[in-house]
Amino acid sequence: MSYQALSAASLPAYLASVPALRERFSDLGDLEVAEVGDGNLNLVFLVTQRGRPEQTLVLKQALPYLRCVGESWPLTRHRMDIEVRALQVFGALCPQHVPEVFHASSEMSLVAMRRLGEHIVLRHGLIAGTVYPKLADHLSTYLARTLFFTSDLHLPPEAKKQAVAAAANTELCKITEDLVFTHPYDDSPSNAYPPGLPRAAIERIQRNAGLRAAVAEMKYLFMTAAEARLHGDLHTGSVMVNGDETWVIDPEFSFYGPMGFDTGAMLANLLMAWLAAEPRQRAAGNDPATYQAWLLDTVCAVWEGFEAKFLALWRAQEAQGQGFIGKDLDGDSAEAFRAAFMRRLFADTLGFAACKIMRRIVGLAKVADIAGIADEAARTQAEVRALRLAEHLLLNRRDIASMDGVRAALRGVCSASLSS
Amino acid sequence: MSYQALSAASLPAYLASVPALRERFSDLGDLEVAEVGDGNLNLVFLVTQRGRPEQTLVLKQALPYLRCVGESWPLTRHRMDIEVRALQVFGALCPQHVPEVFHASSEMSLVAMRRLGEHIVLRHGLIAGTVYPKLADHLSTYLARTLFFTSDLHLPPEAKKQAVAAAANTELCKITEDLVFTHPYDDSPSNAYPPGLPRAAIERIQRNAGLRAAVAEMKYLFMTAAEARLHGDLHTGSVMVNGDETWVIDPEFSFYGPMGFDTGAMLANLLMAWLAAEPRQRAAGNDPATYQAWLLDTVCAVWEGFEAKFLALWRAQEAQGQGFIGKDLDGDSAEAFRAAFMRRLFADTLGFAACKIMRRIVGLAKVADIAGIADEAARTQAEVRALRLAEHLLLNRRDIASMDGVRAALRGVCSASLSS
Structure with a gap:
């Protein structure tokens, strides 16, 4: 079938034309179909058999245009191929945290997959102050498995290099x-400065040669370090949760890049949720300390769990045969490399987290956690703290030895009286 | 024409079939043809019109097999495509140091190019104690231009990513x-330990967890850091020289990798020539200090010239439009990034140089500079000094601020009484 944008009316006929989709419903003539996408980039249909809620799926179709002027049709359609391939690769490595793909069509630029009907977007859950006891365990498992198994630490060199080439995603990397x-x-001009944020706070990052040099180093790593297949946009809006399950969605930015970009993105978004929690919990009449304590423990447990699981996968692989360094003649060399590797990866993680935080405060795209704080003074305080935190993490990324250093940095920015 | 290995007898008929080659000679019936390759990997023909030495070329053809068992025919033939493409890319960027390609055929796995009839292999010249006053200037120009213009600092992201994909060279990278x-x-078992080298000197690098972790970090960078199109095997045997000219040949290992691998390879080979010069000059009845002083000045001038020219290209590009960091609002940020970039690249250079030195002492392939020293005690001393130098440069690569630190390291390994 050549490309055409689907509608709620035309969808049943399309489902009927694809056996893998047709067989999921008992009566294609009696479906409930709702289009819930924002309509700018993708159509998103929720499809359910009336009266049989277990017969359901979500179908996502790329629209053949982007808001950005000048992006051509073929590039736009390629976006969905990348998302589908990433869902398949990550799904094979981590099926408990990546929704199953039922059907994908490159010609139609669509994917049909498991519907997460009883889950909400993690960012919304964190804004609401919900505790997810299994979240850190799930996210650290997802990160460890997707990053380890797509890297040179696991794949033979030929398979890794083929995977890098297959994951090229020039257009979205450029964004x-x-x-x-x-x-x-x-x-x-594309920046969106928060109305209350002092100009001095903005200039503090824009006119700081050391900080801008460090940002450029992170950008250069993003463009050159083909370490692992990344999600590429792993913020708390790309995660669906409930009390029991965690699902990572929307990997359309996936490509081979530096591991710290995924780990850093998740840390950045959880740290911003922590900064937002103080005014939000206070406004809700709660002591912020309770929710913030869980959030901070979660941030730390995501990194520490990731590190432990990544190292366990690495050691297990090495126990099955020759490792990355070759034979470990003195018995200490493989562990010495692992320690150096994780120190470097933690520094990268903090550096990328910092860039992700700063772009969310002064750049085009915001996070609702902070941007949605109603009280301007409280919002501005969170924004200034976020920028100070990012500055500290970025400039000290190679000297912060563990998450204790991140906890200390948070205490620092919250105890200081920051006007900008 | 489908692939067939050429011979001195069949070569004239092949030349006659290619207009670009035919027109280079006045009489294809009266050529002097000599096959000078070693016959394991490539045939190399020198072709000259009898009595007209200016009508000459070199023709290099890949043989459809490698010594290594298991390499398949198509991969082997692909080697020549890579070399040709690299010669073309580097030749366009630096025509004064890369021989002109007259004709290339993927089907025949061959390239015909300018013959460097009045030049010798740089390694042979250094072993003979010849001074090349222009060498450092030429090599630093070659390195600066090939590395800068193929990097993200010059190319638009899309062109760079396409170039990375086009330069894939999995088989030779694996070597x-x-x-x-x-x-x-x-x-x-593939290692070839020099007969006089004490076992303790070998174990000093093989059973040193810190050193092996650092080697693994360099290996990981080699496999993941797609910074620029490299020569990939830039030792002094890949350079042809005379008193006026310098030509870089044999880029069959070319791929997108870390810049420091090329700069480090050249530094490593010049440093080994320096270590070899002491016994060699002494055996020739000369004061070694004279030639070693020129060699060490040359090592330093290669790096320092490269750094100056690379930065000049970068600044010139930035003066024409927006730079890598975006607008430089305070006027200091672009230079701060350049300083951080060069510090990191110098550390990479020293780390890769160290790996290149160590592999030439204990690994499979030797350098004639050191391996050809006739006196075993003198040869062993040079080998032990080379290993100590490599160890020092690798472990201190991030703390050595300039070539002064390399000079100090050389003084250190030569003044110490090293038994292993």
């Missing part, structure tokens, strides 16, 4: 290169 | 991954 690593720092 | 970064350190 990140601009919106995360360039525009927020050079006073670009 | 480097094994022979440079793995086998020398894990007591592989």
Whole structure:
């Protein structure tokens, strides 16, 4: 079938034409179909058999245009191929945290997959102050498995290099290169400065040669370090949760890049949720300390769980045969490399987390956690703290030895009286 | 024409079939043809019109097999495509140091190019104690232009990513991954230990967890850091020289990798020439200090010239439009990034140089500079000094601020009484 945008009316006929989809419903003539996408990039249909809620799926179709002027049709359609391939790769490595793909069509630029009907977007859950006891365990498992098994630490060199080539995603990488690593720092017209944020706070990051050099180092790593297949946009809006399950969705930015970009993105978004929790919990009449304590424990447990699981996968692989370094003649060398590797990866993680935080405060795209704080003074305080935290993490990324250093940095920015 | 290995007898008919080659000679019936390759990997023909020495070329053809058992025919033939493409890319960027390609055929796995009839292999010239006053200037120009213009600092992201994909060279990278970064350190049967080298000197690098972790970090960078199109095997045997000219040949290992691998390879080979010069000059009845002083000045001038020219290209590009970091609002940020970039690249350079030195002492492939020293005691001393130098440069690569630190390291290994 050549490409055509589907509608609620045309969807049943399309489902009927695909055996893998047709067989999921008992009566295609009596479906409930709702289009819930925002309509700018993708159509998103929720499809359910009336009266049989277990017969359900979500179908996502890329629209053949982007808001950005000048993006051509073929590039736009390629976006969905990348998302589908990433869902398949990550799903094979981590089926408990990546929704199953039922059917994908490159021609139609669509994917049909498991519907997560009893889950909400993690960011919404964190804004609401919900505790997810299994979240850190789930996210650290997802990160460890997807990053380890797609890297040179696991794959033979030939398979890894083929995987890198197959995961090329130039167009969406360019968006990140601009919106995360360039525009927020050079006073670009695309930036959206929060109304209450002092100009001095903005200039503090835009006119700081050391900070901008460090941002450029992170950008250069993003563009050159083909370590693992990344999700590429792993914020708390790309995660669906309930009390029992955690699902990572929307990997359309996936490509081979530096591992710290995924781990850093998740840390950044959880740290911003922590900063937002104080005014939000207070406004809700709660002592913020309770929810913030859980959130901070979760941030730390995501990194520490990731590190432990990643190292366990690595050691298990090595126990089955020759490792990355070759034979470990003195018995200490493989562990010495692992220690150096994780120190470097933690520094990368903090550096990328910092860039992700700064772009969310002064760049084009915001996070609702902070941008949605109703009280302007409280919102501005969270924004200034976020920028100070990012500055500290970025400039000290190679000297912060563990998450204790991140806890200390949070205490620092919250105890200081920050006007900008 | 389908593939067939050429011979001196069949060559004239092949030349006649290619207009671009035919027109280079006045009489194809009266050529002087000599096959000078070693016959394991490539045939190399020198072709000259009898009595007209200016009508000459070199023709290099890949043989459809490798010594290594198991390499398949198509991969082997692909080697020549890579070399041709690299010669073309580097030749366009630096025509004064890369021989002109007259004709290439993927089907025949051959390339015909300018013959460097009045030049010798740089390694042979250094072994003979010849001074090349222009060498450092030429090599630093070659390195600066090839590395800068193929990097993200110059190319638009889309062009860079396409270039990375087009330069894939999995098979030859695997040789480097094994022979440079793995086998020398894990007591592989492929190693060739010099007869006089004490076992303790070998175990000093093979049973040193810190050193092996650092080697693994360099290997990981080699496999993941797609910074620029590299020569990939830039030792002094890949350079042809005379008093006026310098030509870089044999880029069959070319791929997108870390810049420091090329700069480090050249530094390593010049440093080994320096270590070899002491016994060689002494055996020739000369004061070694004279030639060593020129060699060490040359090592330093290669790096320092490279750094100055690379930075000049970068600044010139930035002066024409927006730079890598975006707009430089305070006027200091772009230079701060450049300083951080060069510090990191110098550390990479020293780390890769160290790996290149160690593999040449204990690994499979030797350098004639050191391996050809006739006196065993003198040869062993040079080998032990080379290993100590490599150890020092690798472990201190991030703390050595300039070539002064390399000079100091050389003084250190030469003044110490090293038994292993």
